Amino acid sequence: MRTAATHPPRMLHVAFELGNTEWTLGVATHLEDAPTLRVVPARDLARLDAALRQLKTHLGCPADAPIHSCYEAGRDGFWLHRYLLSRGIHNVIVDSSSIEVNRRRRRAKTDRLDARKLVTMLMRATAGERAVWHVVRVPSAADEDRRHVHRELLTARRDRARLANRIKGVLAGHGVPLATLRALPTHLATARLWDGGALPPHCVARLTREWDLVGQYTARLRAVRAARTALLRVSDDPAIAQVRRLVQLRGVGPDSAWLYVMEFFAWRQFRNRREVGGLAGLTDTSPIPRTRAATSTTNRGSRRRGIAGSAPGPSTRRGPGSATSHRAPWRAGTGTSSGTGRAGSARSASWRWPGSS
Secondary structure, three states, X not given: OOOOOOOOOOOEEEEEEEOOOEEEEEEXXXXXXXXXXXXXXXXXXXXXXXXXXXXXXXXXXXXXXXXXXXXXXXXXXXXXXXXXHXXXXXXXXXXXXXXXXXXXXXXXXXXXXXXXXXXXXXXHHHOOOOOOOOEOOOOOHHHHHHHHHXXXXXXXXXXXXXXXXXXXXXXXHOXXXXXXXXHHHHHHHHOOOXXXXXXXHHHHHHHHHHHHHHHHHHHHHHHHHHXXXXXXXXXXXXXXXXXXXXXXXXXXXXXXXXXXXXXXXOOOOOOOHHHHHHHOOOOOOOOOOOXXXXXXXXXXXXXXXXXXHHOOOOOOOOOOOOOOHHHOOOOOOOOXXXXXXXXXXXXXXXXXXXXXX
């Protein structure tokens, strides 16, 4: 039962628990009130607007009362955030790994419980409590769209590598080695089993289809790289200009430069190198004690660390005639001979360079 508030409600707090078929809304006006729950069809914005109006009336809020809302970062991305802002709603996207949980016992987890928990934390945050959670920085629609280029490249590479490993695995299961993947079409006709027989027909048919998929991914990679090269040549986008500047450094190719700019420097504002390392998962910048966080800071940055760690760090060896040697702000990594350590050190130290004049 919801208890009566001692003062009239002036603000509506709404927490979204986003599902594929329905959204659960946790709504409250004061911390002392038990949250009210509503369920609306997923992505039905008309029903969402109607539900918010009804909730204002139900909870005694004036029609012009401001609404503060939040939801966890996930598959739904940023489109809902942009819609809520367009409706005059103050929305934040929350890093789900920064939400506090009770580690002393196993806990039930449902959309209704999560919505109640989230709206309670939202009220604490709007009341001025610090370090309640981590808020995700939202890119603009253009900045978000730029990231599709290098992410498509990464995905296509991984998918092609998975197919190649599958082909080699099937051949290994028959005791047939494969020296190079390019030789597969000829190899399927000439390979022999341990007893001198040819590969089984269904195996050959499967590997032929897998090889066709490898060719499709190769063509896709070439097309994406060609489109990226065209952008680097003719685009006047400031982010593309940063890529052109960064690629001038020795040891930084188009793949690394594009990734660093689009994921790190194009739309995020860094105050120091520690923030760069924290974004990449290399350092701990969390103000929330680890006993309250759902997962460690290392896990929170695992995806970005995996992306950034796959790109080589800028080389510290430059010839005497290098045009950019005097402009590189980083130093060689000290105390380690690891290439990853040097790359991480250079990445963290390069937070000023791409945007400098």
